[in-house]
Amino acid sequence: MYNELFTFGGITIYTYGFLIAIGVGLGYIIVRKRGKNLGMDVDVLDDLALWLFGFGFLGSKILYWITIIDQVIAHPVILLDFMNGYVVYGGILGGILGGYLFCRRRKINFLAYFDLIIPSVALAQSIGRLGCFFAGCCYGSVTTSPIGVIFPANSLAPAGVSVIPTQLFSSAFDLLLFFVLLFFAKRKKANGEVAALYLILYSVGRFIIEFFRGDLIRGSVGALSTSQFISIFVFILGIVLFVGCRKFKKNSSN
Structure with missing residues (x-):
């Protein structure tokens, strides 16, 4: 795979980071466009993005x-390594917390902005997972099936072994999720439902794909x-949020 995209002036641009940047940038453009169409204040998005x-x-x-x-206990120096080692779920949960604190500080509707942003999060994840594929991280189990992929020696996956391309499965799923959320966003009955559905x-999807990692x-x-x-608790949280948002909307309308 192509872990290193190109080198310019002694600086190496990695495919993983490049694709994540593309995903975040494209997602941000879509958020601003949808926010304007919905009549929302998009001027807060720059500051909100920093918190996220x-x-x-x-x-x-x-x-x-x-x-x-x-x-970490055996080698605390690991805590100083900020180039490697990230968990997507941690980023999602951390981003939600940051968004909540920001919206509370600015006194704006957290659930409305949660709904606005979350489809683009799925899109960014889809493109980012392609970066995982090029880097070889987040690879699947060893397989003899035709769908197996053999990574080269310079990737993060074991070299010369056919493994399931779970990165591509995740990417395809996240892309589908992006379109499902956009479709549902036009039909939601209460703020927070799009985020809950995500x-x-x-x-x-993550729970199922994990079986093949x-x-x-x-x-x-x-x-x-x-x-x-973590997926078990996130699923429960999503159900509670979905039901709670719809129930709150119904009660406030009475």
């Missing part, structure tokens, strides 16, 4: 450290991977 990225970054690192806590569907660094909780364990 900041808390998302911390969340992804903290959850990664938790999954390798034994190594939590529900993403947790289900082969990178053991993800950590585990009993028979489940860390992400599968």
Whole structure:
């Protein structure tokens, strides 16, 4: 795969980072366009983005450290490595917390902006997962099936071994989720429902795809991977949020 996209002036641009930047940039453009069409204040999005990225970054690192806590205790210097080791779920949960705190501070409707932003999050994840594929991280289990992919020696996946391309499965699922959320956003009955649907569907998709993952660094909780364990609670949270938002809307209309 093409982990290194190109080198210019001694600086190497990695495909993983480049695609994540593309995903975030495209998602941001879509958020602003949808926000304007909905008559929302899009001037707050720049500041909101900083909170989302900041808390998302911390969340992804903290959850990664938790999954390798034994190594962190044995070698605390790992805490200084900010180039490697991130967990998507940590970024999602951290970003949600950052968004909530920002909206509360600015006294704006958190659920409305949550609904506005979350489809673009799914799109950014879809493009970012392509970066995972090029880098070789988040790879699948060893397989003899025709869908298997063999990564070269310079990737993060085991070289010369046919593995399931779970990165592509995740990318396709996230892209489908993006379109589903856009479709549902035009038909929602209450603020927060789009975000709730994302939590529900993403947790289900992530739980299933995790069965095919082969990178053991993800950590585990009993028979489940860390992400599968978290998915259970995210799914419950999504159900509660969906029902709660609709019920609140109904009661406030009476």
